[in-house]
Amino acid sequence: MPTKYIISANLRFHGGMLLGVTVLAAQLALFPAQANPSPEPQSLPGEMRVYSLKKQVDQSTLVSFGPPEALGGQVLTGSPQLYGRIDFQQGNMLGGLFMATTGLIRVTFPFTEHATILEGEVTLTDETGKTHTYKAGDSYFIRQGSVILWDVKGSHVIKSFFNVTEPTAQ
Numbered sequence: 001m002p003t004k005y006i007i008s009a010n011l012r013f014h015g016g017m018l019l020g021v022t023v024l025a026a027q028l029a030l031f032p033a034q035a036n037p038s039p040e041p042q043s044l045p046g047e048m049r050v051y052s053l054k055k056q057v058d059q060s061t062l063v064s065f066g067p068p069e070a071l072g073g074q075v076l077t078g079s080p081q082l083y084g085r086i087d088f089q090q091g092n093m094l095g096g097l098f099m100a101t102t103g104l105i106r107v108t109f110p111f112t113e114h115a116t117i118l119e120g121e122v123t124l125t126d127e128t129g130k131t132h133t134y135k136a137g138d139s140y141f142i143r144q145g146s147v148i149l150w151d152v153k154g155s156h157v158i159k160s161f162f163n164v165t166e167p168t169a170q
Contacts, residue, residue, distance in 0.1 A: 049087050051118055051160040053136050057097060061085050068105045073150070078103025080152065088162075095162040105150045111163040112144045120157035125149040144168075 051057075062083040068075050071082060080103030088095040094111075100122070116139040124140070125131040127147050134140060142148065144166050 051097070051116070053118060057099075057118055057158050059083070059099070062097065062099055068100075068103075068107075072110060073105040073107045076104040076106055076149070080105055092165040093163065094165075096160070097158060098161050099156055099158045100150065100152050101156045102152050102154065104152075107148050107150050109142050109144055109146050109148060111165040113142050113161055113163045115140055115142075115159040115161040118158045118160055120152065120154045122157040122159075123149075123151040123153070125151070 062085050065071060065082040065084050068080055068082060079101075081101045083099040084097055086094060086096040092111075097118075098115075117134045117136050119136055121133055121135045123131055123133040124142075125148065132140075144164075145168075
């Protein structure tokens, strides 16, 4: 079932933060009926999941999401690979961990996302050329439909994320 997205440039800076950005986890919201890479969310009802900057993420808990093209991204440089873990999924909401390896990807965010970088760093650039590098402990908010350049220069970046897919005009 094809999904349409409205592209808009709602990005702005506030207090050194890039606001109105919509990030890479976008297509993850499409997994429910198709090929959910993590068959069931890993958190039990009532369980609290802790994402900490003090402890490295156990990468063995992440599964391959495949190449960026499989999630609607366009690779511009490198050979980035995507991995993740879905800890929560209900209706149009999705949360968990996401990892990308070295490379530059153009992404049209298919959802609105709030995320916090746990490891590594990533530079995000919006359609107007505004750019910001996010490091461990930094958070951002990106609106659905935003077109972002996602640039990982180190070995990888890992973020915790919470996404909401908003209804779009058909």
